[in-house]
Amino acid sequence: MLDYIIVGQGIAGTLVSHYLLKANKNIVVVDNNFHQSSSKLAAGLVNPITGRRFVKSWRIDQLIPFAQSAYQELEQELGIKIMLQKNVTWILSSPKMENDWMQRSSELELAPYIVLKEERLQNTEAFQNARSVIEFKQAGQVQLLGLMKAYRQKLQNQDAYLQENFDYSQLQIDQDGVKYKHLKAKRIIFCEGYQAMENPFFNYLPFWPAKGEVILVRIPNYPHQNKLIKHDVFIIHLYDDIYWVGSSYIRKYETTEPTDIEQQQLAKRLASGLNLPFEIVDHQAAVRPTVRDRRPFLGQHPIHQSMYIFNGLGAKGSYLAPFFANYFVNYLEQGQPLDKEVDIQRNLNFFNQNK
Ligand SMILES: Cc1cc2nc3c(=O)[nH]c(=O)nc-3n(C[C@H](O)[C@H](O)[C@H](O)COP(=O)(O)OP(=O)(O)OC[C@H]3O[C@@H](n4cnc5c(N)ncnc54)[C@H](O)[C@@H]3O)c2cc1C
Numbered sequence: 494m495l496d497y498i499i500v501g502q503g504i505a506g507t508l509v510s511h512y513l514l515k516a517n518k519n520i521v522v523v524d525n526n527f528h529q530s531s532s533k534l535a536a537g538l539v540n541p542i543t544g545r546r547f548v549k550s551w552r553i554d555q556l557i558p559f560a561q562s563a564y565q566e567l568e569q570e571l572g573i574k575i576m577l578q579k580n581v582t583w584i585l586s587s588p589k590m591e592n593d594w595m596q597r598s599s600e601l602e603l604a605p606y607i608v609l610k611e612e613r614l615q616n617t618e619a620f621q622n623a624r625s626v627i628e629f630k631q632a633g634q635v636q637l638l639g640l641m642k643a644y645r646q647k648l649q650n651q652d653a654y655l656q657e658n659f660d661y662s663q664l665q666i667d668q669d670g671v672k673y674k675h676l677k678a679k680r681i682i683f684c685e686g687y688q689a690m691e692n693p694f695f696n697y698l699p700f701w702p703a704k705g706e707v708i709l710v711r712i713p714n715y716p717h718q719n720k721l722i723k724h725d726v727f728i729i730h731l732y733d734d735i736y737w738v739g740s741s742y743i744r745k746y747e748t749t750e751p752t753d754i755e756q757q758q759l760a761k762r763l764a765s766g767l768n769l770p771f772e773i774v775d776h777q778a779a780v781r782p783t784v785r786d787r788r789p790f791l792g793q794h795p796i797h798q799s800m801y802i803f804n805g806l807g808a809k810g811s812y813l814a815p816f817f818a819n820y821f822v823n824y825l826e827q828g829q830p831l832d833k834e835v836d837i838q839r840n841l842n843f844f845n846q847n848k
Pocket residue numbers: 500501502503504505506523524525526527528530531532533534535536537538539657658659660684685686687688689704705706707739740741778779780781782804805806807808809810811812
């Protein structure tokens with residue numbers, strides 16, 4: 494008998510597996526290797542200050558140090574580089590942006606993240622409309638794809654990975670736990686990203702998905718590979734002279750596939766800020782598992798006690814997943830209570846309405 498079946502091996506399922514294996518649990522992960530999973534397309538940005546109003550991300554003082562040490566631990570275990578330390582550099586292009594920043598820049602809570610003026614990017618020749626530059630430290634880029642591939646290999650080596658679409662109709666629940674085809678486990682944890690909206694046990698939760706599109710471009714001789722540049726769009730180095738440019742944030746969409754209109758928009762936004770020629774080499778889309786109250790979905794099914802969910806990482810999976818996966822495993826294994834802010838108990842009214 495297994496301790497856990499985990500459904501989904503995006504960044505959520507990967508980190509939950511990591512902490513369960515660390516706790517010596519016996520697990521099997523089922524994943525359908527969906528080509529449009531959010532973790533496969535994400536840039537993996539760890540970004541302490543976000544949005545036009547330069548807001549400090551929720552619990553960031555706790556999340557970033559935890560993510561750094563979790564990824565270091567995984568780097569040692571898997572023998573790959575996972576988190577690159579890079580500053581986030583904003584190119585401010587209008588007086589309004591400069592004014593907004595002036596109003597926030599002296600806030601004490603932002604101080605640990607602000608790079609001194611003389612240490613910021615100085616040469617802005619590669620950009621158009623660069624009035625001034627601000628820069629944030631304690632940021633970085635998590636190589637999610639590399640991490641997930643290496644972790645899948647580790648699971649496969651332990652005979653703990655099944656590549657298939659989880660068929661919910663084959664799940665049986667009894668007093669000892671759950672049965673899924675030939676697998677028996679004490680508990681099951683669902684980590685399917687936005688596809689949890691198809692999960693008959695948890696589709697009552699108020700997901701509010703947001704599609705994102707990205708273009709991959711070749712920019713020969715681009716000089717800022719070691720920075721995470723934000724100039725309307727993010728420009729993030731991937732490999733050789735290929736860069737990730739994005740992303741859009743779309744609440745109403747008719748298709749989860751990439752669309753011509755978004756490709757044109759992204760190319761236009763890049764062209765209006767960059768002084769260098771570029772060529773589009775790819776265009777992709779995925780859906781973020783975002784939630785109305787912007788807090789993760791963690792916890793136990795209201796009726797089936799062997800059934801759990803770890804989801805709702807929204808637009809911040811690369812730095813929410815390490816801390817909350819560890820927190821979730823402590824809850825599962827040591828009975829540590831869940832914070833109301835992240836516990837799916839807060840959405841019990843949706844479950845009762847759907848009954
Ligand atoms: C364009 C874009 C840019 C982003 N950029 C960033 C960023 O820079 N920084 C950041 O922190 N976050 C970013 N995000 C958000 C980030 O991608 C998510 O927070 C995170 O990836 C969610 O991870 P997840 O594991 O919950 O879901 P997913 O990555 O979607 O993983 C779910 C997994 O479950 C599997 N699955 C689903 N249903 C089933 C089933 N029935 N059977 C078997 N397997 C199943 C899928 O194949 C997949 O592997 C971005 C998202 C998008 C779309």
